[in-house]
Amino acid sequence: MTQAAPASIPWPAMSVQQAYALITQPGTAGEMEEIEIRGVKTRVWKNAPPTLRDTLVLGRAHGEKIFMVHEDERVSFEAFYRAVTVFAAELTAKGVQKGDRIAIVMRNLPEWPVAFYAGLSIGAIVTPLNAWWTGSELEYGLLDSGAKTLVVDVERYERLTEHLHNCPELERVYVSRAREEIAHPYVTRLETVIGSPNDWAKLEEKPLSTVPLAADDDATIFYTSGTTGKPKGAIGTHRNINSNIFAAAAAGARSFLRRGEAPPEPDPNGPQRGSLISVPFFHATGCFAVLNPSLFGGAKLAMIRKWDPDKAMQLIEDERLTQIGGVPTIAWQIIEHPNREKYDLSSIEAVAYGGAPSAPELVRKIKEIWPKASPGNGWGMTETSATATSNSAEDYENRPDSCGPAVPVTDLKIMTVEEPHRELPIGEV
Numbered sequence: 001m002t003q004a005a006p007a008s009i010p011w012p013a014m015s016v017q018q019a020y021a022l023i024t025q026p027g028t029a030g031e032m033e034e035i036e037i038r039g040v041k042t043r044v045w046k047n048a049p050p051t052l053r054d055t056l057v058l059g060r061a062h063g064e065k066i067f068m069v070h071e072d073e074r075v076s077f078e079a080f081y082r083a084v085t086v087f088a089a090e091l092t093a094k095g096v097q098k099g100d101r102i103a104i105v106m107r108n109l110p111e112w113p114v115a116f117y118a119g120l121s122i123g124a125i126v127t128p129l130n131a132w133w134t135g136s137e138l139e140y141g142l143l144d145s146g147a148k149t150l151v152v153d154v155e156r157y158e159r160l161t162e163h164l165h166n167c168p169e170l171e172r173v174y175v176s177r178a179r180e181e182i183a184h185p186y187v188t189r190l191e192t193v194i195g196s197p198n199d200w201a202k203l204e205e206k207p208l209s210t211v212p213l214a215a216d217d218d219a220t221i222f223y224t225s226g227t228t229g230k231p232k233g234a235i236g237t238h239r240n241i242n243s244n245i246f247a248a249a250a251a252g253a254r255s256f257l258r259r260g261e262a263p264p265e266p267d268p269n270g271p272q273r274g275s276l277i278s279v280p281f282f283h284a285t286g287c288f289a290v291l292n293p294s295l296f297g298g299a300k301l302a303m304i305r306k307w308d309p310d311k312a313m314q315l316i317e318d319e320r321l322t323q324i325g326g327v328p329t330i331a332w333q334i335i336e337h338p339n340r341e342k343y344d345l346s347s348i349e350a351v352a353y354g355g356a357p358s359a360p361e362l363v364r365k366i367k368e369i370w371p372k373a374s375p376g377n378g379w380g381m382t383e384t385s386a387t388a389t390s391n392s393a394e395d396y397e398n399r400p401d402s403c404g405p406a407v408p409v410t411d412l413k414i415m416t417v418e419e420p421h422r423e424l425p426i427g428e429v
Contacts, residue, residue, distance in 0.1 A: 011394050013260030020408045023253050030250055032408060037216050037239075043409045044239060045246040050215040051238040052120040053208065055245075055296050056084060062298035065272055068110045069319060070197070070303040075110050077298070079201035083194045087118040089206035090193045091149065094172055098123030098211050101145045101221065104282070105129045105138060105160070106153035108303045110197040111176045111190060112281045113291060115151040120219055120238075122209040124149075127221040127233070128282040131156060137231075139163040142170060145221050145233060151190065154178040215239040222284055224382040236288070240385035245293045247387040247407040255374065255393035266297075273349070274300030274319055276312055279326040285355060286326075288386035309333045313343040320347040325376070328358035335365050345370070352376035352392070360400035367397065379403035388412075 023030040031046045049055045059067075062077035069075075075083075096102065102119040104126065106112055112128075119126040129141040131153075138160055142150065150173045152160065157175045164170060175182055176190040194200065219238045223231040253263040275294060279286040294301050302319050304312055313334060316324065325331055331351050334340060351366045351373055358377060366375040376392035389412070391404025406412045414424045 009260035011260075012258045014257060016254065016258070016395075016405050019254045019257040020250070022257060023250050024408050030246060030253070030408070045243060045409060048239070048242045048246050049296070050242075051213040051217070052117065052219060052241060052292070053213055055242060055292060056081065056117045056121060057208070059295035059298075065298055066300050067295070068113070068197075068301050068303065069315075070108075070110050071305070073110060073197040075197050075200060077295075079197075079203075080110075080114065082203040082205045083114045083197075083200040084117045084121065085206040085208060086194050086203050087114055087190075088121045088209060091118060091124070092122055092209060094149075096122060096124055096149055099218075100124045100149065101127050101147040102149040102151065103127045103129055103142055103145060103147035104151050105131060105156045106151070106176060107131050107155070107305070108277055108281055108286075109153060109176065110303075111151070111153070111194075113295075114194065115174075116281070116287070116291075117295075119149075123211040123213055123217070125218050125221060125235075127223075128287065129223065130231075130282055131280060135159045135163050139166055140230060141223060142167045144230075148172070150174070152176065157182075213238065215242075220287075222282070222287075222382045234382045236385045241288050241292055243409060244288045244386050245296050247390065247409070248289070248293050250408055251376075251378075251390035251392055251404075254390075255395065259394060268298075271320070271322075272298065272300055273323065274302060274321040275323040276316060276321050277301050277303045277326075278307060278312065278324070278330050279355070283355075284380065284382045284386045289354075289380070309337045310339060313337070313340065313345060316347065317344045322347055322349040323352060324348060325351050325353040327355045328353050328362055329356070331362060331366065335362075335369060340369075348373050350374045350376055350392075352378070354378045354380065354403075358400075363397055363400040377403055384410075 024032045029047050032043050033046045034041055034043050049058060059077055060081040064076045064078055066074050067077045067080050102124045104115050116126055127145040127147055129138055146169055148169055148171045150170060153176045173187045174190040175187060178189050216237050216239055218235050220236040221233040224234050225231050256263040275290055281287050281291055302315050302321055331353055348370050363375045366373060374393045375396050377396055378387055379389045380386040387407060388410045389404045389406050391402050415421045
């Protein structure tokens, strides 16, 4: 006699609130606590890494797994850690102190995260500037942020050369990917300090800085265009940025619980997850929601010099990448590409995006082409250090016009415009 298959559990098996209550209950990794931050009572993830230096150390535990792929360059987590410590020691030796601004101006290269975490590890405030800005716009960013150190790729350096004399606070410049030495008193080729990415594994690590760091210390200044005037710098703290790690984990666990399944335990010996990086690191999505959680979780980051759907699909096939997205346009271009079926894209587990409204039709197409993949959308701002809401899996399939519920440490309220401001009840706009 054939045994009958177990009946499937109707979706949803529980409410979002019930799922979050399980995810954040005392004694779990997702436990929350209420603390006072700068005079404001705030819910926070109790077990998140306190600082980005802690995240760097935790990332090293992934050892020889590949962290970054860029063309013919492959960098392991261990090699990345070594490069960060060497550059951090260089910055300290050159007099960079806690609170100093370090600007990064480069396209997505393996050197970008090295500069980012090296600066953060010594207590500097890292200021990534938009690599697409003109020379005059970059000059504005350097002046407005008060950057004393600049880490820049050679293309952006050439764009900035005639503007550097207008930046009196700038004391030192490190140029990446320059083929020749640069004759300038305070300009250094970055390769003379850390070498090329494929050689980082040979570097002798340096001791990490012991400069005191706290979770609510300022860590970054990311510029946001806003609606009027020049771009404005938004400050992010170590806690702000590390919160994205747990926000992503909570969203994933919520999807399992809502369908009546237990969230799986991470398997260190399982297949490595990996993301196609199609958004810039100088954007909150690329840095806070992708780069930092990948370092923490041991995921591979595959970079593409210029967006090209064919090259992107080849990279997905070659590296067995599990997540794609960034913005809806990228997902559409792969879905509608005439050569899509020529590539093995079966490794894709998630298609996640934000930054722009997406058509409900996109969710249906994702499930049609990759039935086992989870579509995902969300909302956040530079000012919220990325993720504030998240919509994925069945929640997204059933509400494709929504950006999802708030993550557990975030409160959303709809307030009246007229004063005195008051919160509107559910159902009113």
